[in-house]
Amino acid sequence: MTATEDVLTESQIDAALAELPDWRHRLGGLVTVYKAPTAAAALELIAAVGSLAEAQNHHPDLDWRFRRVFLRYSSHDAGDKVTRRDVAAATAAGAAAAGLGATAEPGLVDG
Numbered sequence: 552m553t554a555t556e557d558v559l560t561e562s563q564i565d566a567a568l569a570e571l572p573d574w575r576h577r578l579g580g581l582v583t584v585y586k587a588p589t590a591a592a593a594l595e596l597i598a599a600v601g602s603l604a605e606a607q608n609h610h611p612d613l614d615w616r617f618r619r620v621f622l623r624y625s626s627h628d629a630g631d632k633v634t635r636r637d638v639a640a641a642t643a644a645g646a647a648a649a650g651l652g653a654t655a656e657p658g659l660v661d662g
Contacts, residue, residue, distance in 0.1 A: 558629050558630075558633070558634055559632075559638070564581075564633050568581075571638070571645065573585075573645050573657055574657060577661075579631050579632070579633075580612075580623045580633060581625070581638070582624075582657075583656075583660065584622075584655070584659040585622070585648040586655075587618050587652070587653040588652050588653070592618075593619065593620050593653075599650075599651065600620070600644050607639070607643070609636045609637070609639075611624045611644070612624075620653070621660075622641075624640050624644075
């Protein structure tokens with residue numbers, strides 16, 4: 552399957568987001584913000600997401616702001632569209648965040 556064949560439709564994205572309450576479909580990708588208990592924990596989350604990205608060969612756009620980590624997943628090789636890989640990566644990142652005691656603040660991207 553090529554990357555473009557893996558692109559999700561709007562209804563498929565909506566169905567995936569029903570299982571990912573911490574995430575939103577914005578800016579052409581799946582986005583969220585996690586607030587960690589400390590800045591050091593935020594860096595641990597970044598390291599965990601980095602390890603996941605290497606294992607999945609699928610890397611997010613990421614921004615670190617003190618205790619907050621902003622994440623955006625889209626598939627660049629599929630024209631910056633949302634694919635199944637993005638859903639899997641968001642799921643794994645959410646589990647990593649929960650394991651580090653980070654809480655989701657998706658309202659920060661609802662803009």
